[in-house]
Amino acid sequence: MTLPLPNLDDLTYEDLVEEARSQIPYEYPDWTDHNPTDTGIVLIELLAWLSEMLLYRTNQIPENNIExxxxxxxxxxxxxxxxxxxxxxxxxxVLELRKRYRAVTCADYEFLAVEEWNKSQTNSSKKVDRARCIPYRNLERQGSKHAPGHISVAIISKPINDNDDGYPSPELLGELWRFLDERRLLTVRHHVVPAEYVPIQIKATLVLYPGALTAEVERRATEAIQDFFDPFKGGPDSTGWPFGRNVYDSEIYMLLDDVYGVDYVKDVKSNRLDKDDGYDRRSILGNQDNWQIELEDYEIVDLESVIFKYGL
Structure with a gap:
C-alpha cells in the first residue's frame, strides 16, 4: 500500500489574503486602515496572488523532475x-528501496551472503548455501579473539558433484568479500572465511528387540545419525546443523532409541577427531553420562564415522 501524496495546493487566494490580514493586529496594531485602497493591503494581495501561483506550480511536479x-x-x-x-x-x-541492501547487523550479512549474492550468480560453484556472521572476530587471523570493529562471515556450500568437497574456493571468498564491501558500514572491517568442519566419530552399543535384523537396524540407525548431523538438512529443525551448536551425547541416546528395532541404547560416546590444538573440547553436563563436544561459533559438525556394537 502506497502512501497518499499530500496536496500542496490547498490554499486559495482568498485564504492567503485573509490569513495575512488577520496577522496585522498582532504584528502592527497601529495599522488600522484595512481597505483595499491601502498600499499595505495592495501589497498583501499582490503577494497572495504570487503565492497562489507558486503553490499551484509546486503541486504540479513535471515528469522531468520525477526522472x-x-x-x-x-x-x-x-x-x-x-x-x-x-x-x-x-x-x-520503490520496490528496490524496500530490498535489504546495506549490511549493518549480523542478520543483514547472513541474508546478503545467502540470498542476494546467490541471485547475482549463474555459476553454481560460486553459490553460498549457509552463512554465519560472528561479530568482533577476525577469523582470517589464527588465534584471534576479541577484535572490535571486525566482523567475520563463515560460509559453507553444497558439493556440486562427487569430486567436489564443498570447500569454498579462494575466488568465491574474494568475490563475496567485494560484494559485501560495497554494502558494509565504513567503520567495519569484514572478513569472509570458510566454516571450519569438526570431524567427529559416534560410538554406541545397541540392544535390539528379539527378531530384529541387525543389518536393517544398523542401516536405519546410521541414516538417522547422518541425517541429524547433516550440515544442510540436519539439526533439531532439519535446516542444517547450526553453526557452533555443541554435540550432546544425550541427543544421540534419544535419536538411536527411536530407531525401529532398537530396544535401548548404552555406552554412547562422541569423539572429536581433530586434536591438533591439544585441547579436548569434551565436557560433562550435569552427570557422567551426559557429555558434550564444544564447538566455536564458526565451526560445524562433520560426521566422519559411526561405529555400532550390539549387546544383550
Missing part, C-alpha cells in the same frame, strides 16, 4: 526506457 529524483535514487547511470511508463519506473524504484 531526476529517480536517477538520484537509482544511480547516475539509470535512464528511463522509451517504452517504460513513468509510473512503472516509480513503482520499481
Amino acid at each position: 531526476t529524483f529517480l536517477k538520484l535514487l537509482r544511480g547516475s547511470d539509470w535512464e528511463l526506457e522509451e517504452e517504460e511508463p513513468l509510473q512503472s519506473a516509480i513503482r520499481q524504484t
Whole structure:
C-alpha cells in the first residue's frame, strides 16, 4: 500500500489574503486602515496572488523532475526506457528501496551472503548455501579473539558433484568479500572465511528387540545419525546443523532409541577427531553420562564415522 501524496495546493487566494490580514493586529496594531485602497493591503494581495501561483506550480511536479529524483535514487547511470511508463519506473524504484541492501547487523550479512549474492550468480560453484556472521572476530587471523570493529562471515556450500568437497574456493571468498564491501558500514572491517568442519566419530552399543535384523537396524540407525548431523538438512529443525551448536551425547541416546528395532541404547560416546590444538573440547553436563563436544561459533559438525556394537 502506497502512501497518499499530500496536496500542496490547498490554499486559495482568498485564504492567503485573509490569513495575512488577520496577522496585522498582532504584528502592527497601529495599522488600522484595512481597505483595499491601502498600499499595505495592495501589497498583501499582490503577494497572495504570487503565492497562489507558486503553490499551484509546486503541486504540479513535471515528469522531468520525477526522472531526476529517480536517477538520484537509482544511480547516475539509470535512464528511463522509451517504452517504460513513468509510473512503472516509480513503482520499481520503490520496490528496490524496500530490498535489504546495506549490511549493518549480523542478520543483514547472513541474508546478503545467502540470498542476494546467490541471485547475482549463474555459476553454481560460486553459490553460498549457509552463512554465519560472528561479530568482533577476525577469523582470517589464527588465534584471534576479541577484535572490535571486525566482523567475520563463515560460509559453507553444497558439493556440486562427487569430486567436489564443498570447500569454498579462494575466488568465491574474494568475490563475496567485494560484494559485501560495497554494502558494509565504513567503520567495519569484514572478513569472509570458510566454516571450519569438526570431524567427529559416534560410538554406541545397541540392544535390539528379539527378531530384529541387525543389518536393517544398523542401516536405519546410521541414516538417522547422518541425517541429524547433516550440515544442510540436519539439526533439531532439519535446516542444517547450526553453526557452533555443541554435540550432546544425550541427543544421540534419544535419536538411536527411536530407531525401529532398537530396544535401548548404552555406552554412547562422541569423539572429536581433530586434536591438533591439544585441547579436548569434551565436557560433562550435569552427570557422567551426559557429555558434550564444544564447538566455536564458526565451526560445524562433520560426521566422519559411526561405529555400532550390539549387546544383550
